Amino acid sequence: MNGRGRRTAERLVAAAFALTVLAAVSFAAVYVLGNQTQLLGLALCLAFAGLAAGFAVWAARLLPQGPYVEEREAMISPPEARRAFTAELDADQEPVVRAALPRRMLMLALGTLGVALVFPIRSLLFHGPTPWRALRRTAWRDGVRLVNADGAPLRPSDIALGGIVTAFPEGRLKDDHAMTVLLRVNPARLALPRGRKAWTVDGVVAYSKICTHAGCPVALYVQTAEQLVCPCHQSVFDVLKGASPVAGPAARSLPQLPIGVNAEGVLVARGDFPTPVGPGYWRSA
Numbered sequence: 001m002n003g004r005g006r007r008t009a010e011r012l013v014a015a016a017f018a019l020t021v022l023a024a025v026s027f028a029a030v031y032v033l034g035n036q037t038q039l040l041g042l043a044l045c046l047a048f049a050g051l052a053a054g055f056a057v058w059a060a061r062l063l064p065q066g067p068y069v070e071e072r073e074a075m076i077s078p079p080e081a082r083r084a085f086t087a088e089l090d091a092d093q094e095p096v097v098r099a100a101l102p103r104r105m106l107m108l109a110l111g112t113l114g115v116a117l118v119f120p121i122r123s124l125l126f127h128g129p130t131p132w133r134a135l136r137r138t139a140w141r142d143g144v145r146l147v148n149a150d151g152a153p154l155r156p157s158d159i160a161l162g163g164i165v166t167a168f169p170e171g172r173l174k175d176d177h178a179m180t181v182l183l184r185v186n187p188a189r190l191a192l193p194r195g196r197k198a199w200t201v202d203g204v205v206a207y208s209k210i211c212t213h214a215g216c217p218v219a220l221y222v223q224t225a226e227q228l229v230c231p232c233h234q235s236v237f238d239v240l241k242g243a244s245p246v247a248g249p250a251a252r253s254l255p256q257l258p259i260g261v262n263a264e265g266v267l268v269a270r271g272d273f274p275t276p277v278g279p280g281y282w283r284s285a
Helices: 001-031 037-062 079-091 102-124 130-136
Strands: 164-169 179-183 205-208 220-222 227-229 234-239 245-246 259-261 267-269
Touching: 001 037, 001 102, 037 102
Parallel strands: none
Antiparallel strands: 164 179, 179 205, 220 227, 227 234, 234 245, 259 267
C-alpha cells in the first residue's frame, strides 16, 4: 500500500474510534439526564459499531497482507536456519502500525467506553435500595397503617368473618412487594406457631399475598376449608396453621405480618415480615 492509501486508512480507523468516543459520552449523558432506554441502546450500538468498523479497517488495510506460504521442513531446524530466524526477529522492530493516531484513538475509545459503562454500576451500588436488601425487606414497619386499594385505613370490623381483603402500607399502594391479605377466622381455631397468636387482632390474620413458589398473587380463598390458593400452580396454604403449604409445589409458608391496632382503632403493622416474601429461593440463610 502506498503512503497516501495508508494515511487514508489511518484516518478511517481514527474516525471509527472517534464515533465510539462520542457514542460513549452520549450514553453517559443520557443515563444521567433521562435514562431513556431507547437512546441508551442506540448509543451503545453506535459505540460498539465504531469499534467493529475500526478493527475491520485496521485489519484489512493496515496489517500485513498475505498470502504466506511456508514449505514443510524438518522438525528440527539446522543451526544456520535458527541463527537466521533469530537475527531477522531481532532486526524487525517496526510496529505493526507505524502511525500513532489509530493506536491513540483506540486507547481513547476503549477508555471512554469503559468509563461510560461504570455509570449503571454506580447507580446500582449507590442509588436506591440494593437488590439484596430490597428482596429481604418490605415497606412494612412498626406503626404503618394498613389501607385498602383505595388508600382508606382498615379497621378490624372491615373484615367480615370468612372474608378476605388485600392491604397495602399507607402511601405505598403501588408496592406489590408488600401486598398483604387480611382474613378473619374464628380465633379459637387458630393454631399458629409459638408466639404468633399475638400477631392477630380479633381473629384477623395477615399473610403475604406473594406465593412462595413462583411469586404469583395468592388471590383465592376457600372459606369452607379456610385455605388460600394460588391460581398459577395450585399451591394451597392452611390459614389456621400459619399459612403452611398443604398441597401444590410451594414448600414454604406464606410469611405472616404481625399486626395490631392503634389509638384510633385502625389496623397497623407491628414490624416487617419475619422472613423474605416471595419464592422460596429468597429464604434467609
